[in-house]
Amino acid sequence: MKGLIGVLGGMGPAATVDIFNKFVSFTAAGSDQEHIPLIISSIPDIPDRTQALLHNGNSPLPVMEDYLHRLEVAGAECIVIPCNTAHYWYPELKKACHVEMLSIIETTMGEAKASGKTNIGLLATNATLAMGLYQKNIEGLGFKCINPDQSGQEKVMESIYSLKAGNIAQAESLMAEQVATLFQRGAEVIVLGCTEVPVILAKEIKQHPEKFIDSTASLVRAGIRWYEKRVGKTDLLF
Amino acid sequence: MKGLIGVLGGMGPAATVDIFNKFVSFTAAGSDQEHIPLIISSIPDIPDRTQALLHNGNSPLPVMEDYLHRLEVAGAECIVIPCNTAHYWYPELKKACHVEMLSIIETTMGEAKASGKTNIGLLATNATLAMGLYQKNIEGLGFKCINPDQSGQEKVMESIYSLKAGNIAQAESLMAEQVATLFQRGAEVIVLGCTEVPVILAKEIKQHPEKFIDSTASLVRAGIRWYEKRVGKTDLLF
Secondary structure (H helix, E strand, C coil): CCCCEEEECCCCHHHHHHHHHHHHHHCCCCCHHHCCCEEEEECCCCCCHHHHHHCCCCCCHHHHHHHHHHHHHCCCCEEECCCCHHHHHHHHHHHHCCCEECCHHHHHHHHHHHCCCCEEEEECCHHHHHCCCCHHHHHHCCCEEECCCHHHHHHHHHHHHHHHCCCHHHHHHHHHHHHHHHHHCCCCEEEECCCCHHHHCHHHHHHCHHHEEEHHHHHHHHHHHHHHHHCCCCCCCC | CCCCEEEECCCCHHHHHHHHHHHHHHCCCCCHHHCCCEEEEECCCCCCHHHHHHCCCCCCHHHHHHHHHHHHHCCCCEEECCCCHHHHHHHHHHHHCCCEECCHHHHHHHHHHHCCCCEEEEECCHHHHHCCCCHHHHHHCCCEEECCCHHHHHHHHHHHHHHHCCCHHHHHHHHHHHHHHHHHCCCCEEEECCCCHHHHCHHHHHHCHHHEEEHHHHHHHHHHHHHHHHCCCCCCCC
């Protein structure tokens, strides 16, 4: 089927379920056949991205390239990667990729810019913060980037790894506290710059969508736009 | 990664999200890396299965074989198909398949037999009913199979196509009525023999899991058992 999108997932599996669910629920389809064609890799033995960048762990790059190529041989024409930290290796992955690839950092920053807000909170992994994947972009626009302080950031990481271990209640309560703190410190909107975070905050996002810029959702919207253009649809949904 | 399970999905996309979600949530994993490796095809341009079997529509078989082979080239070692009606073509698909394949009809019937109940309700598509995919098996065990009557079955189909068109509230209300009727008519447990039905009845299943045999969940449990055996884990989860 024309326009097949390959999802290089598994980082982690719950975030990959979330992007798949958003592709299905964001598509205005009247039947099975009108949905976006997807091929999804959720092969989770990719070395931990934060461990690799901050604690001398194994690089995930060779394994990511392997799974990327599997999506290509299965027919994918465009690759999306629902993991923000993995985008540290985006230049190498894009070079290794024989088809199109969308960057979650670019799609998220596009929505941050369009939000009209200038005090931007940021929830992301230690590695995404240390590599400046978002701060450089946010500050480059002349906006203020508000991160949790050191102890708050420890709670963010504890929340993310709690979700990865299946402890959703603990993940929610730890993350909700950091959300409240960022708003108290002047954030007008919060970039959810880790794909586990929208899973953890799903209930809060549903109640107050205007408070958050969900990186996963921005990648899905860009993927749907890419597909509509690829198949020549003129009635763009977004 | 050893033990890669290929999910031949897209029939429909929402049911494919559901099986993926169940693979992740049924796995007792402490980190990303401990999850079951999956490669999922959700390419939905497969001709409608009920249309093909009952209304002279195009056969889905050639397209299903194409997508099955894509999963094989991507490295899948075992195939699962989260669509009951598609299992009419299971013998041909199994013949065309170069790796292992699990049958949702077999895994569901295994759980029906283990339930200890003998009055079995059945919610499935018109085509699954017309081909007798479940009734023959249920009656073969000497059990009673209780289907909706003709007007009830029309509501079941309306509910399934409502979900496929994104109208969840309508799908829920139509299906809940048929559930109540089957229990009034003497069903002790209901086989959800269409993978859209557990999506539609998700809230009711959560409240009363003992009332239902969810075909998707049975396929996931069998997939996890297959994986544990493949990788030589001795601490079986189920």
